[in-house]
Amino acid sequence: MSDTFPKLLRDLADRLGDDRIALQEKRYGIWQPTSWAGFYSRVRSFAQGLASLGMEQGEVIAILGDNRPEWLIAELAAQSVGGMSVGIYPTSIGEEIVHVLTHAGVRFVVAEDQEQVDKLIDLPSTIEKIIYYDPQGLELYDHPALLEFTEVETMGDIFEAEHPGWLDQRIDDGKADDVAVLCTTSGTTGKPKLAMLSHGNLLAMGQSLLEVDPIGPDDRFVSFLPLAWVGEQMIAVACGFQVGLTISFPEEASTVQTDMREVGPNVMFSPPRIWESMLSQVQVRIGEADWFKKSVFSWGYDVGEAAAELRVRGKPLPLGLRIKHAIAEWVALRPVRDQLGLTFLKRAYTGGAPLGPDVFRFFHTIGVNLKQIYGQTEIGGIAVLHRDADIKFHTVGEPNPGTEMRIAEDGEILLRSPAVFKGYYRNPEATASALDAEGWLHTGDAGMVDEDRHLIVIDRAKDVMRLPDGTAFSPAFIENKLKFSQFVEEAVIFGGDYPYVAAIITIDGSTVGAWAEREHLAYTTYTDLSQMDQVYDLVAEDVARANQDLPESARVRRFLILHKQFDPDDDEITRTRKVRRRTIRERYARLIEALYAPDASTVTITSTITYQDGTTVDREVNLRIFSMDDYEFSGRRRRYAWSRHR
DSSP, rough: OOHHHHHHHHHHHHHHTTTTTEEEEETTTTEEEEHHHHHHHHHHHHHHHHHHHHHOOOEEEEEEEESSSHHHHHHHHHHTOOOEEEEOTOOOOOOHHHHHHHHHHHHHHEEOOOOHHHHHTTTOOOOEEEEEEOTTTTOOOTTTTEEHHHHHHHHHHHHHHHHHTTHHHHHOOOOTTEEEEEEEHHHHHOOOOOOEEEHHHHHHHHHHHHHHHHOTTTTTEEOSTTTHHHHHHIIIIIIIHTTOOOEEOOSSGGHHHHHHHOOOOOOOEEEEEHHHHHHHHHHEEEHHOOOHHHHHHHHHHHHHHHHHHHHTTTTOHHHHHHHHHHIIIIIIHHHHHHHOOOOOOOEEEEEEEOOOOHHHHHHHTTTOOEEEEEEGGGGTSSEEEEEETBOOOTOEEEHHHHHEEEEESSEEEEEEEEEEOOOOOOOOOHHHHHHOOOOOEEEEEEEEEESSSOOEEEEEEGGGGTTTTTEOOOOOHHOOOOOTSSTTEEEEEEHHHHHHEEEEEOHHHHHHHHHHHHTOOOOHHHHHTTTTHHHHHHHHHHHHHHTSSSOOOGSEEEEEEOOSSOOOGGTBBBBOBBHHHHHHHTTHHHHHHTTOTTOOOOOEEEEEEHHHHHSSEEEEEEEEEESSSSSSOOOOOOOOSSSSTT
């Protein structure tokens, strides 16, 4: 089997030619297909165009933009000439971009459009050429660094005529041990590091996943999460190029769900925030439905839940339940999957952060074969996952074939496999702390193995807390229970050195706003909405519900609702929406102090508002502190409730 991605692409082009679609992009409402032969032809042209610009072996190109065919063309082209690529999240700005470009010594950047070009054009960096592939709005730009993507392809065709056989030799010289991509780490504790993943690393990870869950060339995959993220590289590239998977690119971020319904993907990988968002959509729609539809869905949900509890343990459904489930599928469960674009899913995966067991159970109840995976950028994305008919909602499954796992004496999860990365680019100190002499990857996560050999990930080892009574608890576990509420967008838990557990919560503006409209509550801004007494009562009910399943010492005693959402531009969360706990603790230290001041019922914070013209204004906001000690949980069902778990 071919041992690099350019070799795999060449094999697919030779074998499938123009008969099979490799990529399709929706433009102006129409799917535009590219065959494997056409894909390879464009990669060849762009690769040789890069060579004519002076790109050398071992050099890094950066790619900045949304998922488009040109992203993968540029990535494979860089690998074809013996280089590598580093992806930058399309929402990144300023210092984030500069850090990646300067650290990697990037001379050539492939950018999507005018928005991304504007970010790059005056940055203090090593950039020599900015190659863009959407020319709209750039026609009048006159800058020596700018080149259109098709111009580089034309340069490559000229180069090939002058240097016949040169690229084929470069592709043949490629080795499995060559670095294929630099993937940025999440950067929850500082600036992102650049993990070096070789062709062999990614192919080994893909092979182990395919051994557990086969994917075929007829399966469909919609690529809508940033290709800068290892999770998207994992399915689209590492698995897709081994089986000839068709990759579909949505037209816009706003059309993803519609485009997914058209394509009907068979495989999907998304972080928890996507699944949580889908759950919120369902909760809102049920909340707005009439009593008859609510009753039908409630009945169907209960039937689906009973069936799911048996399916995840590999047990057959009794005849009576099979009949009821067939009816529930028709009247309640399949329509929900269809609205979410999940009708034809064979398997779906979630990873990158813990998914709450309640959210996990919901998707199995409606018939989505969702699996929790565990891994890191440093091991190609997946190292541990659930198997069909062996799923536990509080675990992440068993190690992949070829993956060794052990729990260190201090509880840290250690992993070893052919997928373990080559180290951090230009950062030997960080590499030495992550990889030991025996090749074990030190994950920094605390975990344990249960009686069925399933891995239970507790939390980041440094984040595991102990309460005054000695009880160990995971902030992430409590946070995920809170985020099962359709009204809670993010939650950050505090405890450990404090006498009890408290939380800072941000609300989901769209779902809470829709609820406020139904309740005829007037508000003007997100800040006004977040501080309404009725909204505090709304959130308190879900906090109380989450507390019911927690030990007494781990229950949330006090919380406040933040006046704003956490923002990656403010370094409060990463681009993959992981909370930067250190930043939150430092930035909102006064709020945390107030949560633990027994007599404090409010706390004042100064909020800086930046308008579109760049002017700013400071505004003082009084945040209410809500005590759960005096709250009586009614247990009443809200209009969106449908199951006994709510």
